[in-house]
Amino acid sequence: MSEDRKAHHDEWSLQEYLDGVLADEDRERLVLHIAQCDDCAAEYTSLKYLYSEMERLPDEPLAHDISARVIHSLRLKEDRKPYMYRVLMAQLAVAIIVFAAIWPRISLELVNRYSLVQLLEPLRKFEDLSAQGILFVREFLNWIHIQWIATLSMPAIDWPITGLPLALAVGGMTLLWLLGNGLLLREPVNGHIHR
């Protein structure tokens, strides 16, 4: 294949030439070729026309000044940030308490049922801590009960699920609730559009 023929087929070179990134040697060869080849000259003219049209494409005016809306959104975001942060922290704390409450039961059941002793071994420490935590929570709830709720009565509820399924359901729903709210709260924390 001759050099001219090779250049004729290399359409990339034309664009690289117009972009000003073609090597000197290739550039000289291409210029010579364009002068002799009608097809490449037409291709070059068409591309050159496109480049100049894009260069001359005028900017469109923006219909409204959006600065006030941007500043309003940023102010709203700043105002909400501490509140949202506190809400997220409170949710996280509640989720930790719920998991601490159900963890001893879940771990015991899982260990018994699936022989996960080795897998759960690193979590033993956490289990002890959570057991202490749950003891504290129970004492606290008991205190609340004695102080305020002892005089109230409630009809017995026949729960359809008990034991491990109930604990897993409560834990799972808490996790979903935490993640769901986290996703919902992410929008105002990161900023959004106000027309």
Next chain:
Amino acid sequence: MENPSDRSLVLRTKRGELEAYGDLVRRYQGLVFNVCYRMLGDPHDAEDLTQETFIRVHSHLDSYDCDRPFIPWARRIAVNLCLNYINRNRRYVLPLDDEFERVVSNEQSPERAQEDHERKTSLRQAIGMLPAHYRAVIELRHFQELSYSEISKALKIPISDVKSHLFRARKSLAQRISTDV
């Protein structure tokens, strides 16, 4: 009184002066709007994305190096936001590349296409018909005058992809505007 520099407005914004940021927005909203308009082809969406760009720019000011020019950085953020927006919105989903090229090359030119205004409109429409990643490279190369490697960094794609997207996008645009004129 002389206009404050971008750098001083950014520094004041970083110190918490939102009014200074308002000045920056007023100064560059037109430029950013045109980036979004070229990318999206819809003035209403472009206005929304312009607003979102400035909100995003504000939230990333901590990572912005004040010694570098402000507007190229902001315009690159606008391109990336528009790309994400196009990918998220079904109405911006375009035919596959091969189908796209067939559609473009078969279109007939209107009689009045020689008029200057229509030529511009035609070029805008042709850019708007490009697949999103082609539009992005055209925007960055022709309107923001970035080099291949700068585009590669801005879009986080290999230089070879930058070149091939540019090549195919220009070929399609050249075909389109040559059939329209």
